[in-house]
Amino acid sequence: MTRMSSFARAPEREYLVDAAGDPDFAAIRALPEFVALRRRLARFAAVATVAFLLWYLTYVVLAAYATEFMGTRVFGNVTVGLLLGLSQFASTVLIMVLYSRFARRRLDPEVAALRERAGVAAP
Amino acid sequence: MNGDPLLNSAIFGVVVVATLFMVYRVSGNSTTADYYAAGGGFSGGQNGLALSGDYLSAASFLGIAGAIAVQGYDGFLYSIGFLVAWLIPLLLLAERVRNVGRFTMGDVLSFRMRQRPVRAAAANATLVISAFYLLAQMAGAGVLVALLLDVRSTGGQALVIVGVGAIMILYVLIGGMRGTTWVQIIKAGLLLVCVLMLSVFILGRFGFSMSNLLDRAARNNPLGEAVFSPGARYGESGTSKLDFVSLALALVLGAGALPHVLMRFYTVPDARQARRSVVSAIWAMVLFYLATLVIGYGAGAIVGSRAIQDAPGAENSAVPLLAFEVGGPVLLALVAAVAFTTILAVVAGLTLTASASFAHDVYANVIKRGAPEPGAEMRVARVTAVVIGCLAILGGILALGQNVASLVALAFALAASANLPTILYTLFWRRFNTAGSLASIYGGLGSCLLLIVFSPVFSGTSTSIVEDVDFHLFPLSNPGIVSIPLSFLLGFLGTIFSKERSDVTRSEQLEVRSVTGIGA
Numbered sequence: 001m002t003r004m005s006s007f008a009r010a011p012e013r014e015y016l017v018d019a020a021g022d023p024d025f026a027a028i029r030a031l032p033e034f035v036a037l038r039r040r041l042a043r044f045a046a047v048a049t050v051a052f053l054l055w056y057l058t059y060v061v062l063a064a065y066a067t068e069f070m071g072t073r074v075f076g077n078v079t080v081g082l083l084l085g086l087s088q089f090a091s092t093v094l095i096m097v098l099y100s101r102f103a104r105r106r107l108d109p110e111v112a113a114l115r116e117r118a119g120v121a122a123p
Numbered sequence: 124m125n126g127d128p129l130l131n132s133a134i135f136g137v138v139v140v141a142t143l144f145m146v147y148r149v150s151g152n153s154t155t156a157d158y159y160a161a162g163g164g165f166s167g168g169q170n171g172l173a174l175s176g177d178y179l180s181a182a183s184f185l186g187i188a189g190a191i192a193v194q195g196y197d198g199f200l201y202s203i204g205f206l207v208a209w210l211i212p213l214l215l216l217a218e219r220v221r222n223v224g225r226f227t228m229g230d231v232l233s234f235r236m237r238q239r240p241v242r243a244a245a246a247n248a249t250l251v252i253s254a255f256y257l258l259a260q261m262a263g264a265g266v267l268v269a270l271l272l273d274v275r276s277t278g279g280q281a282l283v284i285v286g287v288g289a290i291m292i293l294y295v296l297i298g299g300m301r302g303t304t305w306v307q308i309i310k311a312g313l314l315l316v317c318v319l320m321l322s323v324f325i326l327g328r329f330g331f332s333m334s335n336l337l338d339r340a341a342r343n344n345p346l347g348e349a350v351f352s353p354g355a356r357y358g359e360s361g362t363s364k365l366d367f368v369s370l371a372l373a374l375v376l377g378a379g380a381l382p383h384v385l386m387r388f389y390t391v392p393d394a395r396q397a398r399r400s401v402v403s404a405i406w407a408m409v410l411f412y413l414a415t416l417v418i419g420y421g422a423g424a425i426v427g428s429r430a431i432q433d434a435p436g437a438e439n440s441a442v443p444l445l446a447f448e449v450g451g452p453v454l455l456a457l458v459a460a461v462a463f464t465t466i467l468a469v470v471a472g473l474t475l476t477a478s479a480s481f482a483h484d485v486y487a488n489v490i491k492r493g494a495p496e497p498g499a500e501m502r503v504a505r506v507t508a509v510v511i512g513c514l515a516i517l518g519g520i521l522a523l524g525q526n527v528a529s530l531v532a533l534a535f536a537l538a539a540s541a542n543l544p545t546i547l548y549t550l551f552w553r554r555f556n557t558a559g560s561l562a563s564i565y566g567g568l569g570s571c572l573l574l575i576v577f578s579p580v581f582s583g584t585s586t587s588i589v590e591d592v593d594f595h596l597f598p599l600s601n602p603g604i605v606s607i608p609l610s611f612l613l614g615f616l617g618t619i620f621s622k623e624r625s626d627v628t629r630s631e632q633l634e635v636r637s638v639t640g641i642g643a
Contacts, residue, residue, distance in 0.1 A: 023641045025632040038638050042551070045214045053375070056207050060371040063200055063353040064364040070196075071352030076334030077341070079351045081196055088203045089409055095210055096405050103398060111639050118641045 016118040023118040037110045044102055048095050055091060059084055127452045128273040134460045135272075139290055142309060142464070146294055146302035155500050158299035159226040159479045160389040167396035169308055171403025174387050176307030177472045178205075178378070178404070179314060179411060180531065181263050181465045187412075189438030191419025192445075193428045195340070195350025197357055198419055200367070202412040204374030209408065211543075212379035213401040218394035219550050219637040220385055227476075228385045229484035232545055232564075235629035236557040238493070242484040244564040248541040249382040249480040251568060252534050254518070256381070257473045257511075259530035261288070261519025263439075264466045270436040270443060271459040281520045287467060288516035294471040295478070295508045303471045304390055310461075310468040315407060317461045318414035321442075324449055325421035336417070339424035350423065366599045370532055373603030377535030380542035383476040394640050421445060470515065478507035532601055533575055540567030540606040544614045550637055555618050556625045562617025567610030574602035 016031070018024040028034050062070060063081065070081030156162050165173070183205065190198030224230030229245035261284055268274050268283040294303055329335040341348045346355055357367035378384065388397045422431065422441040425448050434440040446458040482504035487495045495503075544563045548555040575581060580600045583593035599605075636642045 023635070025628070025635045025642070028635045028639075028641065029631045034635065034638070038634070041638060049211070049214050052207065052210050056203075056371075056375055059203070060200075060368055063196075064357060064367050067352055067354040067358055071349075076332075077337035077348075077351060078334055079196075081352045082199075085196075085199055085203055088207055089413065092207050092210060092405065093409060096213060096402055099214060100398070100402055108395065114639050115641055118639075120641050 016114075021119065023120065028114065028118060031114075033110065034114060037107070037114070041107060044099070048099060052091065052095055056088065059088055127456070128271075130452055130456045131271050131459045134456045135463050138460045138464050139467075142306050142467075143290070143293060143297075145305055145309070146298035149305055150298050150302050155226070155483070155504070157301065158501060158504060159386075159475075159483065161299070161301040161304055163390060163392045164301075165304060165390045165396075167391055167399025168403050170304070170387060170391050170396070170400040172311045172407060173304045173307035173390070174384065174400055174404035175407040175411070176309075176311035176314070176468055177383055177387060179311065179408070179465065180260060180469045181267065181462050183411075183415070184314065184318075184462060184465055185267070185439045185442050188415045188419040188422060188445075189431065189441035190356070191416065192340075192422035192426070192431055192441040193344075193438050194355040195344065195346060195420075195423070196353045197355050199416055200353065200357075200371070201374070202415055204371050205378065206405070206408050206412050208375045208378030209401060209405050211376065212384065212388075213398070213405065215550075216379050216385070216546065217388050217397040217401045220546075221388045221391065221394045221397035222637050222640040222643050223550075223633060224389065226386070226389055226483050227480050228382050228542065228546070229480060229488070231385075232549055232560060233484075233488075234549070235626050235633050236549075236560050239489045241557060241560050241564075242488045244561055245545075246480045246484040246489075248537075248564055248568050249484075250477055251572070252382055252537045252541070253473045253477040253480075253511075254514075255530050255534040255537060256383075257470060257477075257515045258518045258522055259534070260466055260470050260473070261515050262522035262530075264463075264470075265519060265523045266436055266439055267459075267462055267466065270434075270440055271455075271462070275435075277523060280523055284519045284523070285516055287463075287470070288512050288519070291467055291470045291474060291515075292509055292512035294467070295475050295512070296505055298471075300390055300475060303468075303475050304387075306464075306468045306471060310464045311407060313461050313464060315410060317458060318411055318418060321446065321449070321458075322414040322417035322421070325417055325425070325445075328421075328425070328449075333417075336420055336424055340420040342424075343427040343429075344423055345428065350420075362598050365604070366601060369536075369599050369604035370601040372607060373532060373536035373539050373601050376543050376603070376607060377537075377539035380538040380546060381534070382480065382538070382542070383472045385542075386476050386479065393643075418442060418445065425449065474508050474511050474515065477511050478504045481507045481511075533571075533580070536575075536601055536603040536606065537568060537571050539603055540571040540610045541565075542567075543607070544611045548614050548618075549633075552618075553630055553634075554625055555614070556621060556623045558621035558623055559614045559618030563610045563614030566613035566617075567606055570609050571602050571606040574599075574606060578602065 016024050016028050072080045187198055187201050220231055223234055229242040232245045233241040264287045265280040265284050268280055274280055341350050344350050349355055357363045391397050391400055422445040426444045431441045443455055443458055447455040482500050486503045487500045541564050545560050574597050577596040578600050579595050582589040583595040
């Protein structure tokens, strides 16, 4: 049913299936929508990965080589090191939330559309 | 410690009987898809809890809190590495691994390569990494037993390791992935409730002021206020600092490449649920590692670091001592039971992964070339689980009393060296080929193992596995900083120096499939 409706909506688009009825991977890969989707995903993943790795390694290097700075008191007995450590927790949660939102809004609908055109039921 | 071994054993017995009964009820292992991946029938939330259950070993629970109690801030560095590491599976691996493979890491690595050599390599890496991890857990079980059940003789501890191994084999044989996953879920739930209750209780004692808690922790520690900043453990010399950076690198890059973590992504129906698994797992671990910070400093403040170091089991005894101090023998017994369930669940997960890799990659695809007789693969998987279980028991007994705490960190270094570069290249570099795969798996695995053998972990210091002979040539106890980049380099060189062209059809298929799940 869903196939029919999408066909009716976009008659100029052919199904992405080969003669045997299997998904036509070469055709899908060449599709501008797929290329854009793949690029968008790769860009987000690469930027987020590099960012969190650099941030984590900065923290690690500070912990190893700048112990006095890490021991500076901010308030009470709470030190810079403790706050930076907790900020690693915060940044992890932040990246996780951002990625989930990005995936839900920008990836999942596109993936669903491609799957439908390739004759695969929505997950 | 004045815990009651009888009470501890009774509560532990109840937990074992209850989980075994549950494993029996949910089991249903007629097919390989059931046995390896629970038919893909878990939800993201359930699998997320199970992931954290697989990941939070007794080393995390007892080891990190103990390290914070005794060494202060340096113990906390572990927590951060273990947690931050989960962004790699979230951003790069979970969804793609789910989309591309079916049961094992070998499925992904061999997807567009020559099947037999790459599958064999993936299985070798899986078996070595799981063996390291398994050995650490089994030997840890011995130490825990000494501590909690007051079994002090070596014979008695060996007997308990046999018991732990036997229960673990039962979980795997009866329950397969479905039963094992439920054990992980229950264990993770128990563990989270336990640490959260403990930390609220501790904070309550100090008027919910972290600063007061820290103040007392410093006063009860000979290191004094040095416990508020890094350096107590790793700050000694240039080598120890570099060793710490190497460890941190291995932790952050290794977690997502652990075979038993990767295999968890197949127990959910699709990539979206795999993503949700990681998200729930991260939430659970944020709570857990925040709690270890409070519990660690709390143990230092309430029990005192000297009393912890004098207790049998030293750092590992911090949490049990603390539990006894704040909640008497009953709370101690509960903590003991949670720690035992933790070990049981983790070793069951590891055994299942190793047996799946052998049966699915080596037996079905390398030996039988992808066409095993019906039912044979399952039989092989079950026999392998028993064999691995027995080897783990034996290894655990031999490793009793050895310094095995760092074995877990070494398993991370091995995973980051042998698996991560190969997985990333397979997924993201079109030209990557069989020669490159083999170079990076065997190069990473081999260099990492070699550096371990010639490291101070193995020989030359009072805490080494071989104390009397000194053949350590490599100064760092964690080889990650050398072997991880080396493996990336070898994968690259292996690819560009081989004439082999990558399989275009399979590459296209992999690209489409990893992003969309079409064809999975």
